[in-house]
Amino acid sequence: MKFKVNKKAIAKHISIVQKAISNRTTLPILEGIKIVANHNIITLTATDSETAIKTSFPAIVEEEGTIVVNSRLFGDIIRKLPDDIITIEVSNYNMNILCSNSEFNIQCQNSEEFPDLPNLGDIKNLKINANDFKDAIRKTSFAVSLDETRATLTGVLMDIVDSKITFVALDGFRMALKKISIDSNINTKAIIPARNCNDLIKIIEDDVIDIDIEIGINIIKFDLGDTIFYANLLGSEFFQYEGLIKDNYKINSKVKKSDFQSSLERASLLAKEDRANLVKLSVSEDIIEIRSNSEIGSSMEIVPAETMGGELDIAFNSKYIIEGLKNLESDEITLSFTDSVNPTIIREIDDNSYIYLVLPVRLAN
Template sequence: MKIQINQNELNKSINIVQKAVSLRTPLPILSGILIEAKDNMLIMTATDLDLGIKTYATCHIEEEGSIVVQSRLIGDFVRKLPSNSFVNIETMENNKIEIKCINSEINILGNSAAEYPDNTFDNKGISFNIKSESLKNLIKYTYFAAAQENLKPIFTGCLIEIKDNLCTFVALDGYRMALKKEKIEYDGEVSVVVPAKTLLEILRILEENKGNTEIVISDSHISFKIESTIITSNLLDGKFIDFEGILKDNYITVVKTETTKIRESVERASLLAKDDKNNLIILDIKENNMQINSASEYGNVEENIFVEKNGEDIKIGFNSKYLLDFLKVIENDKITLNLIGKNNPCFITQEKKDDYIYMVLPVRIS
């Protein structure tokens, strides 16, 4: 292999595929990136066998070839090269690779590309397109509510359900649930569970993409094609919870408030709440005032904000982290807290929008 490529393009490609590089693996070769040069394209691939990413970049090829290179080494070196400079890459005998740029040069011992495991990038199944902006919103508003670790792996993923031209993402971890809907130009039906960590990497890759993302779903895998990048992931096995059965509307208190004011108040109150094992903050809602309290052995915080309240006064406790996770992604100026009781779930929605529901369970207070 002998190629020349722009440093910006090379660095971008490495940064994208590094998201799938396995940090802890019984297969040392998976700590590397598969680099292939053919058809005037530099193709980079990384996988941890659950998640795989392949990305394409244009380059000038003098000689085609392939090699596996240690991800951290090549990534750190290329990142520190002058921006927009030309990088020359050449493979030598015994799986060595030489990278030159202006006055810099590095030689790295790699591995044969033949040793790299095949991945299912040729995923075949149902296929449809979704606006990248819609996909971004579906992920951003839900992925954080999935469980980090769980005895039931199904809850470490997000449910993707499509029915009647409506795409619904649902994530929950036993303490909160996030549900987001977006209209889609696909009249088929889909119900699969995708690892939340996969969706987070897709969110990072989407960035400013304003076009469409192609999604392909087979019995065991899901693929996302975003411009010149393909992300393929295993699907999670198991039956997802009946999320519609969790939704309630028998509210006794409905509270409207400004998003910025409650977010800033909860952030300040959470500074002391962190010393409590439940990150406890207490909302004491009376008439048109919401008092937000937290306390620890180091002191206490009291915040007061104006609210519009219908229904009963209520005093209820929450884990501040669960509220902040929601408040940090909301872009609407006003939110509504729909409360059933001090020991029952709270359903939070955005003003004048019915496409997003965030449910959070309260913490019992004495």
């Protein structure tokens, strides 16, 4: 195998496949990147057996071939080389890297030991706008459960029904839900591990317009053009989230998001973690009063509000509200309450496609 390639090009694609390399693998072959040089195209593949990433880019291939090279060392060397043409030549499992005044020789592994890419079996196809997808993942994946004993809740559900995808993540304390439209009439569910979602949106570049998705029985495949991303699915039996959203929110408050968020952040300074970051809200017609206290002191914040439908005292874990607020983009937001024990819903003022739902904390008295 022998090829010449621009440093920046190969460095970029190494960073992409490295997202599929696990730090904890015990199989040496999975610490490697498989390189295939064929018809002036270089293809890099990496996998941790739960995820796989394959990415391709053009190069001047002088001799075709296939090899597996240690990912960390290869990536570190390429990234530190000057911004110039790199010549890579492999013979007898030795990779020679030449660039300007630098020369490296690295031992490689046989590519026949490298696992094959997964087979999806029967698939369902859809196409999704890349920006819509990134936005939906960002606004939901932070809300997944960290409890590995409830595996499906550690993923983001894509609930695909009637030309819409509802992205849902929840952890028993709060739920984030984002709806986007697609041009497809398939109906299916897929639960993608949150970790994979976050890696995936990092490698979707700005010039990607649409993503082709294939959903198999246990595996989902995202085709970004140059790069293909495979992830194992977490089954398809998710929590019945639809029942959580009622339509009897009697009390609705409009507040300025930045005021509400910074007041909650200040109140949190006296709402200790060991006491569930407890903040108490008193919602009335013109203001929301936020109170917190600990052994060392207390705080009181007043946030101007426009409330319709009555007054209410309610308590929250401030952390869950603040995390949701960070995903709302409008200046003004709506808080919708039923009472002090049922979930509260937080939305942008003029966009119902994103819903963030938080369970209040029940107070003793």
